[in-house]
Amino acid sequence: DAMVIQNPRYQVTQFGKPVTLSCSQTLNHNVMYWYQQKSSQAPKLLFHYYDKDFNNEADTPDNFQSRRPNTSFCFLDIRSPGLGDAAMYLCATSGYDRMRGGYTFGSGTRLTVV
Amino acid sequence: SQQGEEDPQALSIQEGENATMNCSYKTSINNLQWYRQNSGRGLVHLILIRSNEREKHSGRLRVTLDTSKKSSSLLITASRAADTASYFCAKMTTDSWGKLQFGAGTQVVVTP
Numbered sequence: 001d002a003m004v005i006q007n008p009r010y011q012v013t014q015f016g017k018p019v020t021l022s023c024s025q026t027l028n029h030n031v032m033y034w035y036q037q038k039s040s041q042a043p044k045l046l047f048h049y050y051d052k053d054f055n056n057e058a059d060t061p062d063n064f065q066s067r068r069p070n071t072s073f074c075f076l077d078i079r080s081p082g083l084g085d086a087a088m089y090l091c092a093t094s095g096y097d098r099m100r101g102g103y104t105f106g107s108g109t110r111l112t113v114v
Numbered sequence: 115s116q117q118g119e120e121d122p123q124a125l126s127i128q129e130g131e132n133a134t135m136n137c138s139y140k141t142s143i144n145n146l147q148w149y150r151q152n153s154g155r156g157l158v159h160l161i162l163i164r165s166n167e168r169e170k171h172s173g174r175l176r177v178t179l180d181t182s183k184k185s186s187s188l189l190i191t192a193s194r195a196a197d198t199a200s201y202f203c204a205k206m207t208t209d210s211w212g213k214l215q216f217g218a219g220t221q222v223v224v225t226p
Contacts, residue, residue: 006156031212042202042216043157090156094212102147102159103214110154 003027006091006106013081013113021076021109023091032074033103034066035090043090049074078111086113120203120217128225133190135220137203138183144206146179147214148188151200160188160201193224 004025013019023032030051035043047056049068063085065077078085088110092103121136137146145164149157161172163179163186170177176189190197200221204214 004156033213035216040218040221042218045213045215048213088154092157102149102162103157104159105149105156107156108154 004091004093004104004106006089006109008109009107011109011111013078013111015082015113016080019078019081019111021078021089021091021111023074023076023106024072025091025093025104026072027093027095027104028071029093029095029104030071031094032068033092033094034074034076035092037088037090037108038086046076081111081113083113086111120201120220122220123218124221124223126223126225127193129194131193131224133193133197133222133224134187135201135222136185136187137217138185139205139207140184142208143181144208144210146177146186147204147206148175148177148186149202149204149216151202151219153199157202190222193222195224195226198222198224 007022033048034046036046037043045057046060046064047066063079067075088108090108091106094103119138125133127133143165145162147162148160150160151157161170161175161177163170163177168179174191179186200219202216202219204216206214
């Protein structure tokens with residue numbers, strides 16, 4: 001089945017130690033998104049790629065970076081994780097007609113910072 | 115900033131009852147979408163309603179949209195224990211270039 005896969009499901013990292021979360025998709029969707037969701041809160045958009053075009057949200061901290069080496073893969077890099085970065089990170093995709101369809105989400109990666 | 119609010123924040127019902135949750139928004143939308151999130155999991159797309167539509171159905175789900183009041187509601191009929199989840203509305207505003215803005219969600223608990 002076509003899907004969005006996030007690895008790992010759970011990630012524990014040390015304070016200040018760089019960490020990378022990965023997302024892959026078999027839907028051939030051109031748009032990929034990264035959301036941060038803290039406990040009992042709304043998912044918050046960090047950035048998205050429209051094909052190779054990177055779009056950062058104005059309030060996304062510089063500590064967060066992203067890479068999209070090809071259509072199928074997208075990575076979220078946190079350069080120096082702080083305790084406040086502990087959250088669920090959700091990857092999502094949508095097709096070219098993104099104004100008309102819904103997003104497909106992965107199962108998320110729960111990041112713990114110790 | 116988040117687009118609008120969801121009401122109620124939490125809802126507890128028994129199996130067989132209907133569950134209704136509401137979502138308000140502030141600016142013009144292209145469409146509004148509802149998602150379900152089971153505990154510790156990703157979001158699952160339930161239904162999308164466009165700004166020129168007033169009501170849509172999908173199985174036991176019914177979504178209404180009132181653009182004059184800038185509000186939407188999600189009704190789950192004949193609820194089941196498996197419907198226990200958080201439900202989020204997400205707005206695709208006309209100036210967002212396809213980006214979804216999520217509300218804080220309604221946590222629904224359905225007890226057998």
